[in-house]
Amino acid sequence: MRHIQIALTKGRLEKQVVPLLEKIGIDCTELKDKGRKLVFKSHNTNVSFILVKAVDVLTYVEHGVADIGIVGKDVLLENEKELYEMIDLGIGKCKFAVASIPTYDPSSYKKKTIATKYPNVASAYFRQKGEDVEIIKIEGSVEIAPLLGLADAIVDIVETGQTLKENGLIVFEDMHDISARLIANKASLKMKKEEMFAIIDLVEQVVKEGE
Numbered sequence: 701m702r703h704i705q706i707a708l709t710k711g712r713l714e715k716q717v718v719p720l721l722e723k724i725g726i727d728c729t730e731l732k733d734k735g736r737k738l739v740f741k742s743h744n745t746n747v748s749f750i751l752v753k754a755v756d757v758l759t760y761v762e763h764g765v766a767d768i769g770i771v772g773k774d775v776l777l778e779n780e781k782e783l784y785e786m787i788d789l790g791i792g793k794c795k796f797a798v799a800s801i802p803t804y805d806p807s808s809y810k811k812k813t814i815a816t817k818y819p820n821v822a823s824a825y826f827r828q829k830g831e832d833v834e835i836i837k838i839e840g841s842v843e844i845a846p847l848l849g850l851a852d853a854i855v856d857i858v859e860t861g862q863t864l865k866e867n868g869l870i871v872f873e874d875m876h877d878i879s880a881r882l883i884a885n886k887a888s889l890k891m892k893k894e895e896m897f898a899i900i901d902l903v904e905q906v907v908k909e910g911e
């Protein structure tokens with residue numbers, strides 16, 4: 701049996717992905733008790749895992765270092781890569797939204813400044829609305845930007861809405877629903893067809909059962 705490397709993201713999604721992998725029979729003991737390790741073996745299968753930042757999941761899968769990746773649709777929408785998106789896992793659900801302080805006027809004709817970690821998603825959204833905006837790329841804690849006058853509004857991920865609420869921001873426009881996706885390296889799907897589909901088919905089954 702050929703080895704399959706799965707790239708996972710650190711953080712929130714990781715906690716929801718482990719139960720899914722366990723449901724398809726992959727031992728995740730090392731992953732659950734990881735300390736500061738970044739590479740893990742599964743003791744009962746041909747699978748191993750790497751734990752990386754979300755956008756790096758795409759890079760590892762595109763280059764075939766990882767055969768499979770699990771990553772949010774937000775990251776896929778922001779970064780175009782040569783890989784296959786195989787399954788909507790129905791976990792890690794959240795949305796992209798335009799948010800700001802209550803005095804923001806979305807229908808104002810003044811050219812808006814939008815702060816975001818997702819410049820491509822934000823540009824595409826406003827372009828499709830026929831609006832010319834200035835985008836400012838921020839690496840995190842984007843909610844601060846409209847509060848301090850760096851931007852008129854933000855484009856960001858909203859999950860529970862707690863971060864917006866605690867910073868006095870509200871959602872003005874819902875953009876896209878987001879959820880985690882299983883992605884695959886194109887060559888691995890051909891070269892390791894049997895091993896790849898042994899995993900992909902099982903994941904698909906578990907996702908269907910959970911719907």
Ligand code: PRP
Nearest residue numbers: 840841856857858859860861862863864
């Ligand atoms: C994301 C997003 C919001 C927050 C939304 O940030 O950018 O800040 O989650 O979640 P909520 O609606 O449940 O409050 P993340 O925690 O990924 O990190 P960041 O600080 O790097 O933006």
